[in-house]
Amino acid sequence: MDSLKVGSERQHLILRRALAERVVKVKDLAAELGVHEMTIRRDIDQLAEQGLLQRIHGGARILEKTSEEVAHQLRATKHTEAKDALARAALELIEDGDVVALDASTTALALARILHARNVSAIVSGLDAANVLAASGVPFLMVGGNFHAPARSFVGAFFMDTMTRLHPDKVVFSAKAFSPDAGFTDPHLPEVGAKQTLVRAGGTVIALIDASKFERRALATIATLDQVDVLITNQAPSERVRSAVETADTTLIVTLEDQ
Structure with a gap:
């Protein structure tokens, strides 16, 4: 993996939540962030395209092989x-x-x-x-x-x-x-x-x-x-x-x- 190319603070939050909980649900994230579920799905799609998350039914999960590097790079952006x-x-x-x-x-x-x-x-x-x-x-x-x-x-x-x-x-x-x-x-x-x-x-x-x-x-x-x-x-x-x-x-x- 090169460097994180995360488009928004919202996507950073999704990644941090996935690192902590391993699995995140679209409806929970939408309610927490006050946005439409379709917005969260688009965020997850973009993160999945970078190989940072894996889509699952109703949400996403962090990929084990990338979780440690993602965690390090997220710290670098704070x-x-x-x-x-x-x-x-x-x-x-x-x-x-x-x-x-x-x-x-x-x-x-x-x-x-x-x-x-x-x-x-x-x-x-x-x-x-x-x-x-x-x-x-x-x-x-x-x-x-x-x-x-x-x-x-x-x-x-x-x-x-x-x-x-x-x-x-x-x-x-x-x-x-x-x-x-x-x-x-x-x-x-x-x-x-x-x-x-x-x-x-x-x-x-x-x-x-x-x-x-x-x-x-x-x-x-x-x-x-x-x-x-x-x-x-x-x-x-x-x-x-x-x-x-x-x-x-x-x-x-x-x-x-x-x-």
């Missing part, structure tokens, strides 16, 4: 303006000559797309970032391991052992959630292990967290706030978060570009 703003702010912290390590998040991918603006090299674990850097001429090292399809990344013991031998100047990562108590968290344990190793390897650790992830927590902690040098977000956080950031002596950067 909060794109915020991710771009975070990436631009992170780029300001990167200097010519740096070695920059990027996790496999779609937020770090936004930085990979503009990293050619600096004379740097990179370390990556994600296929998408590798493709972007290769196309833009940024030299990079790809650290391999076990392939983790939901994030299109490499994880596991081989990855972690290799990363312990590398010492990038800057590490840029994201997480599914952040709270002062639990820190930066993620539900996918293979990704957690890889991100933990990245954080420990870096000279300067930069977290890119859009405001929708604040005051939430996922299964496992990637890093605590005091392990992160810079936290970049797109909206001013609560007083509780600001106080925790100050206590941890972490630099807070707020882009404010989507307010």
Whole structure:
């Protein structure tokens, strides 16, 4: 599969519902979205033509062979303006000559797309970032391991052992959630292990967290706030978060570009 070519936010919602429930019904979607059933059928037809859904009587189901990649690409289409703003702010912290390590998040991918603006090299674990850097001429090292399809990344013991031998100047990562108590968290344990190793390897650790992830927590902690040098977000956080950031002596950067 190449990239998602979904025509509307409504089609994104249909795909997200199919990923969560495996099977969706036309009448339920029409009632929820306030549109005619024929509109939903046309959406399903278009998604089926792309190989994203399979039509069934009265609805559609997600295709098992494409569900993980679809899930990843849908994440890449969420909060794109915020991710771009975070990436631009992170780029300001990167200097010519740096070695920059990027996790496999779609937020770090936004930085990979503009990293050619600096004379740097990179370390990556994600296929998408590798493709972007290769196309833009940024030299990079790809650290391999076990392939983790939901994030299109490499994880596991081989990855972690290799990363312990590398010492990038800057590490840029994201997480599914952040709270002062639990820190930066993620539900996918293979990704957690890889991100933990990245954080420990870096000279300067930069977290890119859009405001929708604040005051939430996922299964496992990637890093605590005091392990992160810079936290970049797109909206001013609560007083509780600001106080925790100050206590941890972490630099807070707020882009404010989507307010």
